[in-house]
Amino acid sequence: MTEAFRLRPFEDGDFLRVEGDRLLLDGVDLTALAGSHGTPLFVYSARRLRENARGLQEAFRRHHPKSSVCFASKACANLSVLRLVGEEGVDLEVNSGGELQKARRAGFDPSRLVFNGVAKSEAEIALALDPPIKAINVDSPFELARIADVASARGVRARVALRGVPGVEGGSTAGIETGSTRSKFGMTAGEIEVCLDMAAARPDAIAVVGLHVHIGSQMTDLGLYAQAARYVAQRAATIRDRFPADFAHVNIGGGFPINYVKYDDQSAAIGYFHSHVDAGDIAATAAPILTAALGAGIEILTEPGRAMTSNAAVCLARVEGIKERDGIRWLYLDTGYSVLPESGFGWYFHMVTANRAAESETAAMRVVGPLCDSIDVYFDMEGESKLAALLAAEPALGAHEALLRRKLVQTPPFRELPAGTGPGDVIAILDTGAYQVEMANHYCGRLRPAAVMVGQDGAVTTIRRRDTLDDLIAAEEV
Ligand SMILES: Cc1ncc(COP(=O)(O)O)c(C=O)c1O
Incomplete structure (x- = not known):
C-alpha cells in the first residue's frame, strides 16, 4: 500500500x-x-453542478462584474443538466441545430445563446435567426456571406461575433488544441479584415457584436490564457472602433482544466491530466488584461464545458x-x-x-x-x-x-x-x-x-x- x-x-x-x-x-x-x-x-x-455553475460565474465577476458564462453544452446537453445550470443563471453555447433545439427545449431564451461551429448549414443559421440569438460565432468569410444571405432573405439583422485565431499553441494535446492555424478553427487577421469589410458593406444584414476565441480543452498553462487575452484585447479595440454602436462583447472560450489525477504516484507522464489551475486563476490572468484594454463596459463571455460538469x-x-x-x-x-x-x-x-x-x-x-x-x-x-x-x-x-x-x-x-x-x-x-x-x-x-x-x-x-x-x-x- x-x-x-x-x-x-x-x-x-x-x-x-x-x-x-x-x-x-x-x-x-x-x-x-x-x-x-x-x-x-x-x-x-445536483449539488456539485450548482456549485460549479455558481463558482464559474463568480470567478470572472469578481474581476469584471459584466461577465457571463455560456456553458458549452456539447460537454453535457442532457436536458435536466441544462435546466439546472440555467436556473443558476448560466447561459449556453451550442454547436449545432440539434443543440440549439435542445437549449430551447430546456427553456433558454434566445438572448442567452451563442452558436459556434465550422460548417453551419443554411437551415441551422435560419434557426439561429428566428428568433435571433445573442451571437452567431463566425468561422470564415464564406460563412459570414452565407449568414448575411440568410438574414437578408428573412429581413433580419444577424448578430455575429468573429472567431479569431490567437496563434496560441501547446498546453494540451494536438487533437484538442484550437488556437493556432494548424487547427481548422477560426480566422486569421486577413480573414477577419475581409469579414469587417463585408459587414460594413451589408449593415442591414450583419451586426458585428463580438470577438471570439477558444484555445482548446484541458488547457493547464495560464500563460496561454494571457496570450489569448492580449490578442482579444488588441483585436477587439480595432473592431470596436469600426462598429462602435454594435460591438458589445468579447468571448474567450472555454478549455478550463480539471484535475483528473488523484495520486501523485499514478500521475500520467504527460502532465495535462494533472492540473492545479482553476477558473479563478484563469479569470485573474485574463480579466485584468481585457478590462484594462476595453473598459468595464465590455461584456466578457466564457464557454467552459469540462469545468462545469466533469x-x-x-x-x-x-x-x-x-x-x-x-x-x-x-x-x-x-x-x-x-x-x-x-x-x-x-x-x-x-x-x-x-x-x-x-x-x-x-x-x-x-x-x-x-x-x-x-x-x-x-x-x-x-x-x-x-x-x-x-x-x-x-x-x-x-x-x-x-x-x-x-x-x-x-x-x-x-x-x-x-x-x-x-x-x-x-x-x-x-x-x-x-x-x-x-x-x-x-x-x-x-x-x-x-x-x-x-x-x-x-x-x-x-x-x-x-x-x-x-x-x-x-x-x-x-
Ligand atoms: C468553441 C468552444 N467553446 C467551448 C468549448 C468547451 O471547451 P471545454 O469543455 O474544454 O471547456 C469548446 C470545446 O470543444 C469549443 O469548441
Missing part, C-alpha cells in the same frame, strides 16, 4: 466519501445504485471478467470506450472500487473494456506499442527511454486497486460528467448508458434512460 493510497485522495468532502467499505456520492451508496439501476450508469450530483459525475462499471497473466491481473469491465469515448483517445480517468473503498491492501492491475478492439483499454496501448517499436528499431534510444515514455505514453500502464477486486465488483470511474454521455455510441451492439441525478435532498432521479434493444435496431427497421 502506498502512502498516497492510504490517504484516499479521491475523497472529496461530502461529494465522495467512504463509509464502511462503500463509496458514497452525496451520501448515496454507489454500489447499491449499480445494483438497482444496472451498469454502466452515470451518477450526477467533476459532477462518476460512471459506475461492473467487473465482468478476469485473467491472471504473468502474475498480473487483468480486469474486464462492462464499460469501454463506447460509454467513455475519451478513454479511447487515451484520456485518464481515476478509478475506485466502490464496494471495497476502505480496503488498504492494493495491487497494480491492467483494466480494460468489453469491446472487440485492442484500444478498448484503460492504458495507452498505442503509446506503449510505439515506444516498444522505437526501442526495438534503435536500441541506442534506450538511453532516452524516460523522455520517450513521457512524450509518447499518455496514461499509466496499471491501476492500483484493492487487491481483491474481481468479478461482480463495482468500479467508480471519476470525473466523467463531461463529453462521455454526449459521445457514447452503439459500437459492438452496446446500449448507450443510463444516467441518474442525486438531488440535494438525496433523492435519485433518472435523467437518461438506458437504451433498449429497440433503440439499437429501430433506425434500421425501415
